[in-house]
Amino acid sequence: MSTKSLKARHDVLAQSNKQLEILNGGLFEEGELPFFKDKIDAIGAYPLRPKKLEILQINVGYMCNQVCEHCHVDAGPDRKEIMTRDTMELCLEVIRNTGAHTLDLTGGAPEMNPDFRWFVEQAAEAGIKDFIVRSNLTIIRANKKYYDLPQFFKKHNIHVISSMPHYTRGKTDKQRGDGVFDSSIKALQELNAVGYGMPDSDLRLDLVYNPSGAFLPGNQAALEADFKKALKQDFDIDFHNLFAITNLPIARFLDYLIASGNYEDYMYSLVEAYNPSAVASVMCTNTISVSWDGWLYDCDFNQMLGLKVASKIKHLKDYNEEVLNDRDIVISQHCYGCTAGAGSSCQGTVA
Template identity: 60%
Template sequence: MAIHQKSKSLTSRGNELSSTFYQLEVLNGHEAIEAKFPRFDEKVGNLGFKPLIASGIEIFQINIGKLCNQTCSHCHVDAGPDRKEEQMSRTDLEKCLAIIAATPTINTVDITGGAPEMNANFRWFVEEVSKMGKKVINRCNLTIIVANHKYLDLPEFFAKHNVNVVSSLPYYSKNRTDAQRGDGVFEDSIKALQMLNAVGYGKEGTGLELDLVYNPTGAFLPGSQVSLEGQFKSQLKRRYDVEFNNLFCITNLPISRFLEYLLESNNYEEYMQQLVDAFNPTTVNGLMCRNTISVSWDGYLYDCDFNQMLDLKVDAENSRHLDDFDLESLNNRTIILNQHCYGCTAGAGSSCGGSIE
């Protein structure tokens, strides 16, 4: 079934929120006097965490392109079918391979997008990383598998290279899923999950890991990951005979298209207040930015995918691009904090691997 997109990217619409400068102005108040929420860096600093220092690099996360077959209403990347230009080149992917090979502390290569599979060099890159014996995560939107005949063999390809498939599915019913991700997405996602199950993904004893990501479908925070995982497992099995390994709850951060939704629905202030009220200091040490480096399609380095989307490059003056990658500088860098970071410290915490606690 063809997916009916809810919208176009902020960029193609010329929306002012496509400017990272404007987004940061909204988050911080256009004038200092307008800032309604306590500054995140001060809140963390008052607890003795400032400066928040990286703990090394274990996860090498690469956003290999913003091109996607979906235009989800909460997308922090502002990805979509119209983002054709922003694709990581083979040359930069080769630089990534060299860095990964030369950095023994990197145990996981986390590939994201957009739909990463739409990058022409995706399969070659996965094969090369796989040869190194590193764990490969691919953040797959599911529907890409059935979007075109050339992707239909992706489940077999993933299985051959033991790729950990991590896929978004905001709910186990059509209305909630399609409201966030586009009409027709739920049906195609279920087909894709069944195809992944058919090659062994999510099945006990195969070692092929299939994890789902739950993003709330509105201006509310995710509940208990354990409880939601139980519901998803029982409902998906009963309704569609679908199995998976883990459910990761990820809080929507107030940036990009989710920020647009919050502002347009008049939920921004209440949502920010929820994040601030739910600040949990015990999540700070486990924040993903401390053991991750995030690489953009054009080779720049960031503390996390969210900082990347706000163009907040790493605080390592001589190592802000693949061309200047300096492990020592990056290992001891100070993490760049801003108001969106409240999203990762709310409640049980949030990371690309789900709850922190």
């Protein structure tokens, strides 16, 4: 497993246009597989249009303490793209006026942004109802300065959504790095200790499962039952829900698929698993993704592919929700990842 991002390795796949060439070429260009556009056009869903905006997903920076093999952000300790306080001020202005009820903070490891706590406090004051932080868990144990994060999350009633690829050490460490499993278990126990994830607790703790390889997630409810049983039995850990999220073929996961000779089969699997009933509920229909430097995207994946929203409003500084919501959503073949099987979003299955 590499300890550097594609960007630091100067890998050609660090360039979003190269990723798009792959996603638009090959099997699709040759007509072996249908373009996503044609697939949704067949059910009258093209162009894909937003519904009511519900979630503002803000990526506060690509820096992370981990270098996970499947990361669509290509995050890592070497990534220096970090949201500044000035850009956060722009976000707060939007938060004060938005119709969205949920603020979803992601990264990288969002907690590594030096203004993370300040931003959370300000956003809480601005009246956000549902507050999500996507925490990789290990950050809580990475350095003394993060040890009190569980208490901080609790103070602001933050909904914690954490990655946990498997309930066994081997599978977790293979995807996320040596020692990640033990450190994640410790972090989960600490979150439980302050009340997170306990039955009947209002302090929400959900886990995210990403397959650790070139296959799609199985049934979310069945996986949740397996995770609950194993984590309770082996480590006395409680959590609320498990979200099964499909890996999208971009950035490091795309690199892995190509290097391991799995790319074509994976794309076939995604297209074969296409579920038209998932299209109406894909997350780009109710979410706006904001990058560390204030640009607007239909989702975090489009952000990593450099596909800005197709609207006159492309940046926080010009934010106008009404104009922004009147747009066509930008799509490519990676979108099959969100319509496969029971569908996939940052909140798990959708269909």
